[in-house]
Amino acid sequence: MTKARKAILARLKSAKQPISVTELAKQLSDFCNPVTVYRNLHYLENNNLATSFVLHCSDHGTERYYSAKEGKGHHHWFHCESCHQFIDLGGCFYTEQMRQFETEHGFTVHDHTFYLTGICEDCKQELGS
Amino acid sequence: MTKARKAILARLKSAKQPISVTELAKQLSDFCNPVTVYRNLHYLENNNLATSFVLHCSDHGTERYYSAKEGKGHHHWFHCESCHQFIDLGGCFYTEQMRQFETEHGFTVHDHTFYLTGICEDCKQELGS
């Protein structure tokens, strides 16, 4: 495992929440090229060391967010469109419902996407709304 | 309302399922410029005549999909990554859960995204899997 790869994975782990490629590349800019970040994220995801999802945020547009895969199954998140922090909503609570949809409609689910966007508690206070 | 606008809205209505801007622009290519499609979709969404969401599909990448807003509240969809048809999962079933998350975490939800991707019944048979 190369040092760039190691650094990227380490940053994903320390982040404790999903992080966009743009942000990750910025943070590691002294360390490696953005292209290397993209390529290693693909590598990590293919090798089950990271997961990602695409999220659209009004400030930053549509971006893919990555997090380290460390045992604790699939999670869903709330994203604050003011401070851009994520809040963990806990483990995936849709497995059962997805099974139901599968039998009801006959399709096979390969993936699912769920996330919330809005304003977090702290930002609500700061913005006085 | 201009003829381009009318045509776009008509197509959204006749589609009965979300349609990507790319696809919509292709279908209306004899009729108006893609830029006009983009601009009118923004107009329609701002005026509550259309809704959209961002979906990532392995074949077509990340695109925004639009549908006409005709009374019948917020819906969620399954997207087949083979034939690229959508299957309606019915009205939104997350309102209650979202309220719960809001009180639990103190944030205010502005929007939520949920969709499934996979292979539909018909395509499973055709692909013999």
Add this chain to the structure above:
DNA sequence: TTATATTTGCAAATGACTTGCAAAAAGCAG
């Protein structure tokens, strides 16, 4: 430690989506 395979950086491409600007169409007052 040399030969082979993988990874990196750079430059350039892709593709969805946006924007500036001047011409064309739509609305509107008289």
Add this chain to the structure above:
DNA sequence: CTGCTTTTTGCAAGTCATTTGCAAATATAA
């Protein structure tokens, strides 16, 4: 209708996330 103001359109060009070709650099294996 007709002239005038506002909105919309098309075109060209620009963003921005993400990908790709290629040759140099690094890692891995024999």
